[in-house]
Amino acid sequence: MLKIEHADKTFLAGTPNEHHALCDVSLSLGRGEFVTLIGTNGAGKSTLMNAVSGNFWLDKGTITLDGEDITYKKEHKRASQIGRLFQDPMKGTAPDMTVEENLAIAYARSKRGAFQLALKKADSVFFRQSLADFGLGLEDRMKTKVGLLSGGQRQAVTLLMSTIAQPKLLLLDEHTAALDPSAAEKVLQITNQIVKKQNLTTLMITHNISQALKMGDRTVMMNAGRIILDLSGEERKNMTVPELLELYAQKNNEELDNDRMLFS
Ligand SMILES: Nc1ncnc2c1ncn2[C@@H]1O[C@H](COP(=O)(O)OP(=O)(O)OP(=O)(O)O)[C@@H](O)[C@H]1O
Numbered sequence: 594m595l596k597i598e599h600a601d602k603t604f605l606a607g608t609p610n611e612h613h614a615l616c617d618v619s620l621s622l623g624r625g626e627f628v629t630l631i632g633t634n635g636a637g638k639s640t641l642m643n644a645v646s647g648n649f650w651l652d653k654g655t656i657t658l659d660g661e662d663i664t665y666k667k668e669h670k671r672a673s674q675i676g677r678l679f680q681d682p683m684k685g686t687a688p689d690m691t692v693e694e695n696l697a698i699a700y701a702r703s704k705r706g707a708f709q710l711a712l713k714k715a716d717s718v719f720f721r722q723s724l725a726d727f728g729l730g731l732e733d734r735m736k737t738k739v740g741l742l743s744g745g746q747r748q749a750v751t752l753l754m755s756t757i758a759q760p761k762l763l764l765l766d767e768h769t770a771a772l773d774p775s776a777a778e779k780v781l782q783i784t785n786q787i788v789k790k791q792n793l794t795t796l797m798i799t800h801n802i803s804q805a806l807k808m809g810d811r812t813v814m815m816n817a818g819r820i821i822l823d824l825s826g827e828e829r830k831n832m833t834v835p836e837l838l839e840l841y842a843q844k845n846n847e848e849l850d851n852d853r854m855l856f857s
């Protein structure tokens with residue numbers, strides 16, 4: 594579904610701040626595959642996602658989504674194919690508009706050419722049901738302004754907005770990092786629920802290694818712009834957090850403690 598081949602990117606080339614952020618990165622995700630992406634600060638995880646969503650163009654390499662070469666496709670044209678969530682629960686929603694209005698905008702955007710914000714009754718029932726499925730009581734808050742919801746509730750709404758158009762790919766950039774542990778747990782549950790229901794191809798960045806090993810089907814680790822580990826199947830299933838940290842140390846001649854990975 595997603596194929597990144599030999600992606601290379603240097604920021605601020607030719608200046609003292611030159612940074613080789615992606616070094617010949619290749620990564621493929623099959624349809625419906627759920628990959629978690631880990632690595633220390635500055636490893637290039639968000640940069641890889643930004644490349645996929647079209648935030649900048651690669652210096653070298655190609656990106657293919659569902660058979661289409663999107664390497665030079667403009668960001669706004671990829672937006673309907675790619676759902677994206679960030680750490681900040683306010684990103685991607687209009688705080689002064691109600692839950693229902695935010696969902697209506699996301700839904701209208703998904704219908705090519707149709708710029709109708711008017712909320713049809715059938716749509717409203719669909720939104721209500723989708724929210725009810727989350728088990729957060731959000732179906733009774735549809736007339737509430739999004740800015741008044743808790744962080745976890747907002748992230749749940751944003752998740753629904755990002756996936757309402759049934760994108761080909763879902764990109765999650767530490768989308769639970771700003772939440773308290775119980776809200777984070779709930780949003781992760783909802784994430785799993787949506788991903789399974791739509792069989793969404795998903796890439797999720799997290800700093801929490803045990804979460805990375807638990808969620809999804811495969812775990813990829815980046816360091817200094819490169820992919821250094823790609824775990825799946827039995828190897829992943831049997832992997833513990835200390836073993837993974839040890840593997841990192843072996844590959845980089847560098848100690849890595851869990852705290853650095855978790856709280857950095
Ligand atoms: N637009 C940009 N211009 C210049 N440098 C950039 C840009 N985007 C990213 N970088 C640099 O690329 C490197 C990788 O950054 P990136 O945000 O991808 O790291 P990350 O793995 O997501 O880290 P974190 O866990 O802290 O979010 C960093 O050194 C960053 O400063």
Ligand SMILES: [Mg+2]
Pocket residue numbers: 638639640766
């Ligand atoms: Mg990042």
